[in-house]
Amino acid sequence: MVPAEALAALVGAAAVAAPGAGLAEFLPGIRALPPARRLAYAYLLGIAWTAGLLYALSHFLAVPLRRPAILAVAALPAAAGLAHWLLRRRGAPAAPSRRRVRRDLLTRAAVAAGVVLSAGVLCDALTNPLVDWDGRMTWSAQARYLLAEGTVNAEIFKQPEWYVTHPRYPLLLPVAQAGVLELTGAGDDQPFYRPLYALFFPVWLAVLYGGARIWTGRKAAALTALLAALLPFPAFYRGGGATSAYSDLPLACFYGAGLLLLLAARRRISDGVAAGLLLAAAVLCKSEGALLALAALALAAALALASGRRRGLAAVGVAAVIVALALGLLVSWRSGIPNRYDEDYGSLLSLGAFWPAAAVRLPLLLPKIRFEMISLKHWGLFWSVAPLVLLAGWRGLRRRAAAGLAFAFLAPLAVAWAAYSVSLQPEALVRTTWNRFLLQGTIPFLVLLSFALNDLLRRAPWLPPSLGGPARSPRRHPRTEAGTHPSAGPSSSAPDRSTASG
DSSP states (O other): OOHHHHHHHHHHHHHHHTHHHHHHHTOHHHHTSOHHHHHHHHHHHHHHHHHHHHHHHHHHHOOOOSHHHHHHHHHHHHHHHHHHHHHHHHHSOOOOOOOOOOOOHHHHHHHHHHHHHHHHHHHHHHHSOOOOSHIIIIIHHHHHHHHHHSSSSOHHHHOTTSOOSSTTSOOHHHHHHHHHHHHHTOTTOHHHHHHHHHTHHHHHHHHHHHHHHHHHOHHHHHHHHHHHHTOHHHHHOTTTSTTSOOSHHHHHHHHHHHHHHHHSSSOOHHHHHHHHHHHHHHHTTOTTHHHHHHHHHHHHHHHHHHHTOHHHHHHHHHHHHHHHHHHHHHHHHHHTSOOOSSOOHHHHOOHHHHTTHHHHSHHHHHHHHHHHHTOHHHHTTHHHHHHHHHHHTGGGGOSHHHHHHHHHHHHHHHHHHHHHHHOSOHHHHHHHHHHHHHHHTHHHHHHHHHHHHHHHHHTOTTSOGGGTOOOOOOOOOTTSOTTOOTTOOOOTTSOOOSOSOO
């Protein structure tokens, strides 16, 4: 690509996601985040708003997926957010300057790795052709149909004589992709829409780091983000990573970010709105997204009930209403499309088909699952070492949030196991989908891993503080009472509780 085309591709992706910045202005929990994390959530909220609203308007009101509608949907929250920001800046007194926190070596390494690898993913998207399978066969093909007919109710989905793979798959990402191509006037030029998918990688890292930092502090969160950045599968694997056009990494971001907002220590109603938008995007992103969104709501409600926090239940309730609207849109849209050339797991998933196959197939499939998880080209040594880290740092897992995160990680794996139990070719399905189900649950698992890493770092006196070891106690002044030395400050490993949304 020439530089002008690359710039146009980035502007197109930014235009689709721009409403997120405006929405963040009205959501105090998101607005209070540091810039990088706020930008990551704004990207997810922008795609959820733009593509989700266009999906609904096109289906219910026959609004064409053309440039005027796309610009109107994107410009409304962006302009409102800008006006709110200007009024807030004009009326508020000058904010005191924040104390600059000196970054330790782990944080610097995590930032450097994330920036370099994200740049590599983006350069790949701008220069190389799309070579993955589902990106060409399914998601980009659906976007072409939407562009050609200008509606999510395209006749090609409804007429059985046309061969369309997975005609009932949710269309959130194809709508966003079509929006980028329509705004840039690029037709179906691949590099113009691939940055939309590539930008999910730095977003995934930022959401993960923010979620870990809520409970574990800066150093454990930085170490977790560094490990995540170096994993081969999320960044560069062609069968579901950021350099592909699959929907699994976006689903991981929507599901994980929405879950973290609901599990945060201080839940606001605005956090419930943000979580609802993100989980609604998960519903409209992929078929299993509906089950994951419901699992996130159930886990958050259970933890809120266990802790006796009514505000947490109110936030979950607001999020549930938004998710219910997304489910209604999906059911209504699917009702006019006959199921053909597609798996129909709903009709297969009966008690007779599921049991005893779920137990009988377990010994047969476990070796194949293990092979996928220990493959160096997919995950390196991560899934071999991560269980040992959890065992060694078990003291860090004695948190109420740990149980919720563990169940949230198991939710996509449970969906996978249900599909394998009724599939006619479970071995082939494991080979093509297991790693993608793992990817969908990476944010809750990696945040859980940060609990164990934090415990190990705090019990490693041989490590220097710059690498996460315990901070050295300052020399006590003879005239100063214990704990009140002028140079004493907050521990670098203390959790970040300044915001509620991670």
